Amino acid sequence: MRALLLRDLRLAFRAGGGFGLSLAFFLMVAVIVPLGVGPAPATLALIAAGVLWVGALLAALLSLDRLFALDFEDGSLDLLATSPLPMGGVVAVKALAHWLTTGLPLVAVSPVLGLLLNLPREGYVWLLVSLAIGTPALSMIGAFGASLTVGLKRGGLLLGLLVLPLYIPTLIFGAEVVKAGAMGAEIGTPLAALAAITAGAWAGLPLAASMAIRANLK
Amino acid sequence: MSIWEYANPKKFMETSALALPWLTGLSAALLGAGLFWGYFLTPDAAKFGSTVKIIYLHVPSAMMSISAWMMMLVASLIWLIRRHHVSALAAKAAAPVGLTFTLIGLVTGAIWGQPMWGTWWAWDPRLTSFLILTLFYFGYIALWQAIEDPDTAADLTSVLCIVGSVFAFLSRYAVLFWNQGLHQGASLSLDKQENVSDVYWFPLLVCIAGFVLLFVTLVLLRTRTEIRARRMAALLSRERSGGERLA
Numbered sequence: 001m002r003a004l005l006l007r008d009l010r011l012a013f014r015a016g017g018g019f020g021l022s023l024a025f026f027l028m029v030a031v032i033v034p035l036g037v038g039p040a041p042a043t044l045a046l047i048a049a050g051v052l053w054v055g056a057l058l059a060a061l062l063s064l065d066r067l068f069a070l071d072f073e074d075g076s077l078d079l080l081a082t083s084p085l086p087m088g089g090v091v092a093v094k095a096l097a098h099w100l101t102t103g104l105p106l107v108a109v110s111p112v113l114g115l116l117l118n119l120p121r122e123g124y125v126w127l128l129v130s131l132a133i134g135t136p137a138l139s140m141i142g143a144f145g146a147s148l149t150v151g152l153k154r155g156g157l158l159l160g161l162l163v164l165p166l167y168i169p170t171l172i173f174g175a176e177v178v179k180a181g182a183m184g185a186e187i188g189t190p191l192a193a194l195a196a197i198t199a200g201a202w203a204g205l206p207l208a209a210s211m212a213i214r215a216n217l218k
Numbered sequence: 219m220s221i222w223e224y225a226n227p228k229k230f231m232e233t234s235a236l237a238l239p240w241l242t243g244l245s246a247a248l249l250g251a252g253l254f255w256g257y258f259l260t261p262d263a264a265k266f267g268s269t270v271k272i273i274y275l276h277v278p279s280a281m282m283s284i285s286a287w288m289m290m291l292v293a294s295l296i297w298l299i300r301r302h303h304v305s306a307l308a309a310k311a312a313a314p315v316g317l318t319f320t321l322i323g324l325v326t327g328a329i330w331g332q333p334m335w336g337t338w339w340a341w342d343p344r345l346t347s348f349l350i351l352t353l354f355y356f357g358y359i360a361l362w363q364a365i366e367d368p369d370t371a372a373d374l375t376s377v378l379c380i381v382g383s384v385f386a387f388l389s390r391y392a393v394l395f396w397n398q399g400l401h402q403g404a405s406l407s408l409d410k411q412e413n414v415s416d417v418y419w420f421p422l423l424v425c426i427a428g429f430v431l432l433f434v435t436l437v438l439l440r441t442r443t444e445i446r447a448r449r450m451a452a453l454l455s456r457e458r459s460g461g462e463r464l465a
Contacts, residue, residue: 205381208381
Protein backbone atom coordinates (compact mmCIF):
# COMPACT_ATOMS: atom_id res chain seq x y z
CA MET A 1 0.00 0.00 0.00
CA ARG A 2 2.79 2.36 0.80
CA ALA A 3 4.43 1.53 -2.51
CA LEU A 4 1.21 2.39 -4.29
CA LEU A 5 0.92 5.68 -2.41
CA LEU A 6 4.50 6.62 -3.23
CA ARG A 7 3.99 5.65 -6.86
CA ASP A 8 0.89 7.79 -7.17
CA LEU A 9 2.55 10.73 -5.49
CA ARG A 10 5.62 10.45 -7.68
CA LEU A 11 3.44 10.27 -10.79
CA ALA A 12 1.50 13.33 -9.71
CA PHE A 13 4.65 15.34 -9.05
CA ARG A 14 6.61 14.31 -12.11
CA ALA A 15 3.89 14.19 -14.72
CA GLY A 16 3.57 17.94 -14.22
CA GLY A 17 0.42 19.86 -14.88
CA GLY A 18 -1.94 17.93 -12.70
CA PHE A 19 -0.32 18.92 -9.43
CA GLY A 20 -0.22 22.69 -9.86
CA LEU A 21 -3.28 22.87 -12.05
CA SER A 22 -5.99 22.60 -9.46
CA LEU A 23 -4.10 24.99 -7.21
CA ALA A 24 -3.97 27.52 -10.04
CA PHE A 25 -7.65 26.93 -10.67
CA PHE A 26 -8.42 27.66 -7.02
CA LEU A 27 -6.50 30.93 -7.36
CA MET A 28 -8.42 31.72 -10.55
CA VAL A 29 -11.76 31.37 -8.76
CA ALA A 30 -10.60 33.71 -6.01
CA VAL A 31 -9.51 36.28 -8.59
CA ILE A 32 -12.48 35.99 -10.92
CA VAL A 33 -15.21 36.35 -8.31
CA PRO A 34 -14.25 39.86 -7.12
CA LEU A 35 -13.95 40.89 -10.76
CA GLY A 36 -17.50 39.69 -11.24
CA VAL A 37 -19.22 41.01 -8.13
CA GLY A 38 -17.22 44.19 -7.63
CA PRO A 39 -14.49 45.14 -5.16
CA ALA A 40 -16.64 46.39 -2.26
CA PRO A 41 -14.92 44.98 0.88
CA ALA A 42 -18.19 44.43 2.73
CA THR A 43 -19.68 42.32 -0.07
CA LEU A 44 -16.51 40.30 -0.43
CA ALA A 45 -16.30 39.67 3.30
CA LEU A 46 -19.87 38.38 3.16
CA ILE A 47 -19.26 35.87 0.39
CA ALA A 48 -15.61 34.99 1.02
CA ALA A 49 -16.32 31.78 2.95
CA GLY A 50 -18.74 30.46 0.35
CA VAL A 51 -16.54 31.37 -2.60
CA LEU A 52 -13.49 29.69 -1.13
CA TRP A 53 -15.43 26.52 -0.41
CA VAL A 54 -16.99 26.45 -3.88
CA GLY A 55 -13.52 27.04 -5.30
CA ALA A 56 -12.19 24.09 -3.32
CA LEU A 57 -15.03 21.94 -4.63
CA LEU A 58 -14.36 22.81 -8.25
CA ALA A 59 -10.61 22.50 -7.88
CA ALA A 60 -11.02 19.02 -6.44
CA LEU A 61 -13.38 18.11 -9.27
CA LEU A 62 -10.93 19.24 -11.92
CA SER A 63 -8.34 16.55 -11.28
CA LEU A 64 -10.71 13.68 -10.54
CA ASP A 65 -11.09 12.20 -13.99
CA ARG A 66 -7.37 11.31 -13.99
CA LEU A 67 -7.64 9.48 -10.68
CA PHE A 68 -8.33 6.03 -12.14
CA ALA A 69 -8.47 6.75 -15.86
CA LEU A 70 -4.71 6.58 -16.51
CA ASP A 71 -4.38 3.30 -14.64
CA PHE A 72 -7.43 1.96 -16.41
CA GLU A 73 -6.00 2.77 -19.82
CA ASP A 74 -2.57 1.22 -19.34
CA GLY A 75 -3.97 -1.82 -17.54
CA SER A 76 -2.39 -1.28 -14.15
CA LEU A 77 -5.85 -1.07 -12.62
CA ASP A 78 -6.44 -4.68 -13.70
CA LEU A 79 -3.18 -5.64 -12.02
CA LEU A 80 -4.19 -3.82 -8.85
CA ALA A 81 -7.56 -5.56 -8.91
CA THR A 82 -5.93 -9.00 -9.09
CA SER A 83 -3.24 -8.16 -6.55
CA PRO A 84 -3.65 -9.35 -2.93
CA LEU A 85 -4.39 -5.76 -1.90
CA PRO A 86 -8.11 -5.29 -1.17
CA MET A 87 -9.73 -3.08 -3.76
CA GLY A 88 -11.13 -0.81 -1.07
CA GLY A 89 -7.58 -0.22 0.14
CA VAL A 90 -6.47 0.67 -3.38
CA VAL A 91 -9.29 3.21 -3.63
CA ALA A 92 -8.46 4.69 -0.24
CA VAL A 93 -4.77 5.00 -1.09
CA LYS A 94 -5.54 6.65 -4.39
CA ALA A 95 -7.94 9.06 -2.72
CA LEU A 96 -5.28 9.81 -0.12
CA ALA A 97 -2.74 10.54 -2.86
CA HIS A 98 -5.30 12.79 -4.53
CA TRP A 99 -5.84 14.65 -1.29
CA LEU A 100 -2.11 15.03 -0.62
CA THR A 101 -1.54 16.47 -4.08
CA THR A 102 -4.63 18.69 -4.42
CA GLY A 103 -6.40 19.07 -1.07
CA LEU A 104 -3.44 19.72 1.19
CA PRO A 105 -1.80 22.44 -0.97
CA LEU A 106 -5.22 24.02 -1.28
CA VAL A 107 -5.57 24.17 2.49
CA ALA A 108 -2.11 25.71 2.69
CA VAL A 109 -2.78 28.56 0.26
CA SER A 110 -6.35 29.24 1.39
CA PRO A 111 -5.42 31.99 3.92
CA VAL A 112 -3.73 33.97 1.14
CA LEU A 113 -6.87 33.77 -0.94
CA GLY A 114 -8.89 34.68 2.14
CA LEU A 115 -6.83 37.85 2.19
CA LEU A 116 -7.75 38.56 -1.43
CA LEU A 117 -11.42 38.11 -0.61
CA ASN A 118 -11.30 40.22 2.53
CA LEU A 119 -12.27 37.39 4.86
CA PRO A 120 -12.84 38.72 8.40
CA ARG A 121 -9.87 38.14 10.67
CA GLU A 122 -11.62 35.66 12.97
CA GLY A 123 -12.42 33.47 9.98
CA TYR A 124 -8.87 32.44 9.04
CA VAL A 125 -8.45 29.76 11.66
CA TRP A 126 -11.80 28.23 10.83
CA LEU A 127 -11.10 28.40 7.11
CA LEU A 128 -7.95 26.35 7.67
CA VAL A 129 -9.66 23.96 10.06
CA SER A 130 -12.76 23.42 7.95
CA LEU A 131 -10.79 22.90 4.74
CA ALA A 132 -8.36 20.57 6.48
CA ILE A 133 -11.24 18.48 7.81
CA GLY A 134 -13.50 18.77 4.76
CA THR A 135 -11.21 18.33 1.76
CA PRO A 136 -10.44 14.65 2.53
CA ALA A 137 -14.17 14.03 2.12
CA LEU A 138 -14.06 15.81 -1.24
CA SER A 139 -11.25 13.53 -2.40
CA MET A 140 -13.00 10.36 -1.24
CA ILE A 141 -16.40 11.26 -2.68
CA GLY A 142 -14.62 12.26 -5.85
CA ALA A 143 -12.82 8.92 -5.96
CA PHE A 144 -16.21 7.21 -5.78
CA GLY A 145 -17.49 9.33 -8.67
CA ALA A 146 -14.34 8.62 -10.67
CA SER A 147 -14.78 4.89 -10.07
CA LEU A 148 -18.26 5.09 -11.61
CA THR A 149 -17.09 6.81 -14.79
CA VAL A 150 -13.71 5.14 -15.23
CA GLY A 151 -14.81 2.95 -18.13
CA LEU A 152 -16.32 5.79 -20.13
CA LYS A 153 -14.65 7.48 -23.06
CA ARG A 154 -15.64 10.98 -22.08
CA GLY A 155 -16.60 10.75 -18.45
CA GLY A 156 -15.45 14.21 -17.42
CA LEU A 157 -18.70 16.05 -17.82
CA LEU A 158 -20.76 13.22 -16.38
CA LEU A 159 -18.38 13.06 -13.45
CA GLY A 160 -19.24 16.64 -12.54
CA LEU A 161 -22.94 15.89 -12.76
CA LEU A 162 -22.55 12.87 -10.48
CA VAL A 163 -20.12 14.26 -7.94
CA LEU A 164 -21.33 17.80 -7.35
CA PRO A 165 -24.69 16.77 -5.82
CA LEU A 166 -22.76 14.45 -3.51
CA TYR A 167 -20.59 17.41 -2.47
CA ILE A 168 -23.55 19.46 -1.27
CA PRO A 169 -23.58 18.45 2.42
CA THR A 170 -19.82 18.92 2.71
CA LEU A 171 -20.07 22.33 1.10
CA ILE A 172 -22.91 23.47 3.33
CA PHE A 173 -21.29 22.45 6.60
CA GLY A 174 -17.82 23.58 5.54
CA ALA A 175 -18.92 27.05 4.48
CA GLU A 176 -21.10 27.27 7.58
CA VAL A 177 -18.11 26.67 9.85
CA VAL A 178 -16.18 29.52 8.24
CA LYS A 179 -19.16 31.88 8.19
CA ALA A 180 -20.07 31.23 11.82
CA GLY A 181 -16.42 31.36 12.84
CA ALA A 182 -15.92 34.69 11.10
CA MET A 183 -18.87 36.12 12.99
CA GLY A 184 -17.60 34.68 16.25
CA ALA A 185 -20.68 32.44 16.57
CA GLU A 186 -20.98 28.85 17.75
CA ILE A 187 -19.26 26.47 15.30
CA GLY A 188 -19.51 23.17 17.16
CA THR A 189 -22.44 21.64 15.27
CA PRO A 190 -21.33 22.25 11.68
CA LEU A 191 -17.76 21.31 12.52
CA ALA A 192 -18.86 18.02 14.05
CA ALA A 193 -21.13 17.36 11.07
CA LEU A 194 -18.27 18.09 8.68
CA ALA A 195 -15.97 15.72 10.52
CA ALA A 196 -18.73 13.09 10.53
CA ILE A 197 -19.13 13.36 6.76
CA THR A 198 -15.39 12.94 6.24
CA ALA A 199 -15.22 9.97 8.59
CA GLY A 200 -18.31 8.38 7.07
CA ALA A 201 -17.10 8.91 3.53
CA TRP A 202 -13.73 7.30 4.27
CA ALA A 203 -15.40 4.39 6.05
CA GLY A 204 -18.09 3.57 3.53
CA LEU A 205 -17.16 4.84 0.11
CA PRO A 206 -14.03 2.73 -0.54
CA LEU A 207 -16.34 -0.29 -0.49
CA ALA A 208 -18.83 1.28 -2.89
CA ALA A 209 -16.05 2.52 -5.15
CA SER A 210 -14.41 -0.88 -5.27
CA MET A 211 -17.73 -2.44 -6.29
CA ALA A 212 -17.99 0.12 -9.07
CA ILE A 213 -14.44 -0.47 -10.27
CA ARG A 214 -14.95 -4.22 -10.34
CA ALA A 215 -18.12 -3.73 -12.37
CA ASN A 216 -16.19 -1.54 -14.77
CA LEU A 217 -13.34 -4.01 -15.15
CA LYS A 218 -15.61 -6.96 -15.89
CA MET B 219 -46.11 -18.44 -4.62
CA SER B 220 -43.57 -15.82 -3.70
CA ILE B 221 -42.84 -12.34 -4.96
CA TRP B 222 -39.59 -13.60 -6.51
CA GLU B 223 -41.55 -15.38 -9.22
CA TYR B 224 -41.97 -12.03 -10.87
CA ALA B 225 -38.21 -11.85 -11.25
CA ASN B 226 -38.78 -14.18 -14.18
CA PRO B 227 -39.31 -11.80 -17.12
CA LYS B 228 -41.85 -14.11 -18.76
CA LYS B 229 -43.94 -14.35 -15.62
CA PHE B 230 -43.58 -10.60 -15.10
CA MET B 231 -44.74 -9.86 -18.63
CA GLU B 232 -47.77 -12.14 -18.31
CA THR B 233 -48.90 -10.76 -14.97
CA SER B 234 -48.25 -7.13 -15.82
CA ALA B 235 -50.13 -7.51 -19.09
CA LEU B 236 -53.15 -8.65 -17.10
CA ALA B 237 -52.79 -5.96 -14.46
CA LEU B 238 -52.04 -2.97 -16.67
CA PRO B 239 -55.50 -2.23 -18.08
CA TRP B 240 -56.98 -2.39 -14.57
CA LEU B 241 -54.28 -0.18 -13.11
CA THR B 242 -54.61 2.31 -15.95
CA GLY B 243 -58.37 2.51 -15.58
CA LEU B 244 -58.26 2.75 -11.82
CA SER B 245 -55.61 5.46 -11.72
CA ALA B 246 -57.45 7.45 -14.39
CA ALA B 247 -60.69 7.12 -12.45
CA LEU B 248 -59.14 8.10 -9.13
CA LEU B 249 -57.22 11.01 -10.60
CA GLY B 250 -60.24 12.23 -12.49
CA ALA B 251 -62.50 11.93 -9.47
CA GLY B 252 -59.99 13.42 -7.04
CA LEU B 253 -59.11 16.36 -9.25
CA PHE B 254 -62.72 17.07 -10.12
CA TRP B 255 -63.74 16.86 -6.49
CA GLY B 256 -60.83 19.04 -5.47
CA TYR B 257 -61.19 21.64 -8.18
CA PHE B 258 -64.94 22.07 -8.44
CA LEU B 259 -66.59 20.80 -5.29
CA THR B 260 -64.45 22.28 -2.50
CA PRO B 261 -64.82 25.84 -1.19
CA ASP B 262 -62.06 28.44 -1.48
CA ALA B 263 -59.93 28.64 1.64
CA ALA B 264 -60.16 31.75 3.79
CA LYS B 265 -56.52 32.77 3.62
CA PHE B 266 -55.51 31.22 0.34
CA GLY B 267 -58.47 31.85 -1.94
CA SER B 268 -58.68 29.53 -4.90
CA THR B 269 -54.90 29.12 -5.06
CA VAL B 270 -55.23 26.36 -2.50
CA LYS B 271 -56.47 24.02 -5.19
CA ILE B 272 -53.06 23.51 -6.71
CA ILE B 273 -52.44 21.39 -3.62
CA TYR B 274 -54.10 18.48 -5.45
CA LEU B 275 -51.22 18.39 -7.90
CA HIS B 276 -48.44 19.74 -5.73
CA VAL B 277 -48.61 17.48 -2.70
CA PRO B 278 -49.11 14.12 -4.44
CA SER B 279 -46.37 14.72 -6.99
CA ALA B 280 -43.97 15.88 -4.29
CA MET B 281 -44.74 12.77 -2.26
CA MET B 282 -44.32 10.53 -5.26
CA SER B 283 -40.99 12.04 -6.22
CA ILE B 284 -39.54 10.83 -2.93
CA SER B 285 -41.37 7.50 -3.08
CA ALA B 286 -40.05 6.94 -6.59
CA TRP B 287 -36.48 7.35 -5.37
CA MET B 288 -37.21 4.94 -2.50
CA MET B 289 -38.58 2.42 -4.98
CA MET B 290 -35.43 2.80 -7.09
CA LEU B 291 -33.33 2.26 -3.98
CA VAL B 292 -35.15 -0.97 -3.13
CA ALA B 293 -34.99 -2.18 -6.73
CA SER B 294 -31.27 -1.37 -6.86
CA LEU B 295 -30.63 -3.32 -3.68
CA ILE B 296 -32.56 -6.29 -5.08
CA TRP B 297 -30.49 -6.14 -8.26
CA LEU B 298 -27.20 -6.02 -6.36
CA ILE B 299 -28.16 -8.81 -3.99
CA ARG B 300 -30.22 -11.19 -6.09
CA ARG B 301 -29.28 -10.18 -9.65
CA HIS B 302 -32.82 -10.09 -11.02
CA HIS B 303 -32.79 -8.21 -14.30
CA VAL B 304 -36.42 -7.13 -14.01
CA SER B 305 -35.53 -5.29 -10.83
CA ALA B 306 -32.72 -3.32 -12.44
CA LEU B 307 -34.95 -2.48 -15.39
CA ALA B 308 -37.73 -1.35 -13.06
CA ALA B 309 -35.32 1.03 -11.34
CA LYS B 310 -34.26 2.36 -14.73
CA ALA B 311 -37.88 2.73 -15.76
CA ALA B 312 -38.84 4.58 -12.59
CA ALA B 313 -36.19 7.29 -12.79
CA PRO B 314 -37.67 9.50 -15.52
CA VAL B 315 -41.11 9.14 -13.94
CA GLY B 316 -39.73 10.21 -10.58
CA LEU B 317 -37.90 13.11 -12.20
CA THR B 318 -41.11 14.26 -13.85
CA PHE B 319 -42.95 14.16 -10.52
CA THR B 320 -40.16 16.18 -8.93
CA LEU B 321 -40.35 18.78 -11.68
CA ILE B 322 -44.15 18.94 -11.39
CA GLY B 323 -43.75 19.44 -7.66
CA LEU B 324 -41.23 22.25 -8.18
CA VAL B 325 -43.22 24.01 -10.90
CA THR B 326 -46.58 23.84 -9.13
CA GLY B 327 -44.81 24.98 -5.97
CA ALA B 328 -43.42 27.99 -7.82
CA ILE B 329 -46.85 28.79 -9.24
CA TRP B 330 -48.35 28.50 -5.78
CA GLY B 331 -45.55 30.42 -4.12
CA GLN B 332 -45.88 33.44 -6.37
CA PRO B 333 -49.28 34.62 -5.06
CA MET B 334 -48.75 33.31 -1.53
CA TRP B 335 -45.18 34.25 -0.68
CA GLY B 336 -44.76 36.88 -3.38
CA THR B 337 -41.88 35.01 -4.96
CA TRP B 338 -41.44 32.19 -7.44
CA TRP B 339 -38.47 30.79 -5.68
CA ALA B 340 -36.91 31.04 -2.25
CA TRP B 341 -33.95 29.14 -0.88
CA ASP B 342 -36.18 27.43 1.59
CA PRO B 343 -35.06 24.03 2.97
CA ARG B 344 -37.83 22.04 1.33
CA LEU B 345 -37.51 23.77 -1.99
CA THR B 346 -33.75 23.43 -1.93
CA SER B 347 -33.98 19.75 -1.00
CA PHE B 348 -36.23 19.10 -3.96
CA LEU B 349 -33.89 20.93 -6.27
CA ILE B 350 -31.07 18.75 -4.98
CA LEU B 351 -33.22 15.66 -5.49
CA THR B 352 -33.69 16.77 -9.11
CA LEU B 353 -29.91 16.89 -9.51
CA PHE B 354 -29.63 13.35 -8.15
CA TYR B 355 -32.24 12.16 -10.66
CA PHE B 356 -30.34 13.85 -13.47
CA GLY B 357 -27.08 12.19 -12.46
CA TYR B 358 -28.72 8.78 -12.18
CA ILE B 359 -30.40 8.99 -15.58
CA ALA B 360 -27.26 10.36 -17.21
CA LEU B 361 -25.22 7.45 -15.86
CA TRP B 362 -27.71 4.92 -17.26
CA GLN B 363 -27.47 6.54 -20.66
CA ALA B 364 -23.70 6.85 -20.68
CA ILE B 365 -22.85 3.15 -20.25
CA GLU B 366 -23.38 0.73 -23.07
CA ASP B 367 -23.13 -2.66 -21.43
CA PRO B 368 -26.50 -3.16 -19.71
CA ASP B 369 -25.22 -5.21 -16.76
CA THR B 370 -22.41 -2.81 -15.98
CA ALA B 371 -24.85 0.07 -16.24
CA ALA B 372 -27.21 -1.67 -13.82
CA ASP B 373 -24.37 -2.31 -11.36
CA LEU B 374 -23.02 1.22 -11.44
CA THR B 375 -26.37 2.97 -11.28
CA SER B 376 -27.40 0.75 -8.36
CA VAL B 377 -24.28 1.69 -6.42
CA LEU B 378 -24.89 5.33 -7.29
CA CYS B 379 -28.50 5.07 -6.15
CA ILE B 380 -27.50 3.67 -2.77
CA VAL B 381 -24.70 6.16 -2.14
CA GLY B 382 -26.87 8.92 -3.55
CA SER B 383 -29.65 8.05 -1.12
CA VAL B 384 -27.30 8.51 1.81
CA PHE B 385 -26.09 11.84 0.50
CA ALA B 386 -29.56 13.02 -0.45
CA PHE B 387 -30.61 12.28 3.11
CA LEU B 388 -27.59 14.16 4.44
CA SER B 389 -28.32 17.08 2.15
CA ARG B 390 -31.83 17.26 3.52
CA TYR B 391 -30.51 17.79 7.04
CA ALA B 392 -27.65 20.01 5.94
CA VAL B 393 -30.12 22.25 4.16
CA LEU B 394 -32.37 22.36 7.22
CA PHE B 395 -29.40 23.50 9.21
CA TRP B 396 -28.44 26.02 6.56
CA ASN B 397 -31.66 27.95 6.34
CA GLN B 398 -35.01 28.14 8.08
CA GLY B 399 -37.78 28.43 5.61
CA LEU B 400 -41.10 29.67 4.43
CA HIS B 401 -42.65 26.33 3.62
CA GLN B 402 -45.23 25.10 6.08
CA GLY B 403 -44.55 21.93 8.01
CA ALA B 404 -46.25 18.60 7.51
CA SER B 405 -49.97 19.07 7.16
CA LEU B 406 -51.00 15.52 6.37
CA SER B 407 -49.55 13.55 9.24
CA LEU B 408 -51.80 10.94 10.76
CA ASP B 409 -52.00 12.53 14.20
CA LYS B 410 -54.28 15.25 13.00
CA GLN B 411 -52.98 18.11 15.09
CA GLU B 412 -52.39 20.71 12.42
CA ASN B 413 -53.80 19.05 9.36
CA VAL B 414 -55.78 20.66 6.63
CA SER B 415 -59.49 20.41 7.27
CA ASP B 416 -61.46 17.40 6.08
CA VAL B 417 -63.01 19.25 3.17
CA TYR B 418 -59.60 19.34 1.50
CA TRP B 419 -58.20 16.24 3.12
CA PHE B 420 -60.46 13.63 1.47
CA PRO B 421 -60.12 14.75 -2.14
CA LEU B 422 -56.40 15.05 -1.51
CA LEU B 423 -56.29 11.44 -0.33
CA VAL B 424 -58.05 10.36 -3.52
CA CYS B 425 -55.55 12.33 -5.57
CA ILE B 426 -52.60 10.79 -3.73
CA ALA B 427 -53.99 7.30 -4.34
CA GLY B 428 -54.43 8.25 -8.00
CA PHE B 429 -50.84 9.44 -8.24
CA VAL B 430 -49.54 6.25 -6.61
CA LEU B 431 -51.45 4.12 -9.11
CA LEU B 432 -50.31 6.37 -11.94
CA PHE B 433 -46.73 5.82 -10.87
CA VAL B 434 -47.18 2.04 -10.67
CA THR B 435 -48.83 2.01 -14.08
CA LEU B 436 -46.14 4.07 -15.73
CA VAL B 437 -43.34 2.07 -14.17
CA LEU B 438 -44.90 -1.25 -15.22
CA LEU B 439 -45.41 0.07 -18.71
CA ARG B 440 -41.87 1.37 -18.99
CA THR B 441 -40.42 -1.81 -17.49
CA ARG B 442 -42.27 -3.84 -20.12
CA THR B 443 -40.80 -1.59 -22.79
CA GLU B 444 -37.32 -2.06 -21.35
CA ILE B 445 -37.75 -5.85 -21.27
CA ARG B 446 -38.91 -5.85 -24.88
CA ALA B 447 -35.98 -3.63 -25.88
CA ARG B 448 -33.62 -6.00 -24.12
CA ARG B 449 -35.14 -9.02 -25.89
CA MET B 450 -34.85 -7.27 -29.21
CA ALA B 451 -31.20 -6.45 -28.60
CA ALA B 452 -30.56 -10.08 -27.67
CA LEU B 453 -32.32 -11.31 -30.82
CA LEU B 454 -30.40 -8.89 -33.01
CA SER B 455 -27.05 -9.86 -31.56
CA ARG B 456 -27.89 -13.55 -31.91
CA GLU B 457 -28.88 -13.04 -35.51
CA ARG B 458 -25.71 -11.14 -36.22
CA SER B 459 -23.44 -13.77 -34.70
CA GLY B 460 -25.43 -16.50 -36.41
CA GLY B 461 -24.97 -14.75 -39.73
CA GLU B 462 -21.25 -14.55 -39.20
CA ARG B 463 -21.04 -18.25 -38.53
CA LEU B 464 -22.85 -19.07 -41.77
CA ALA B 465 -20.71 -16.75 -43.84
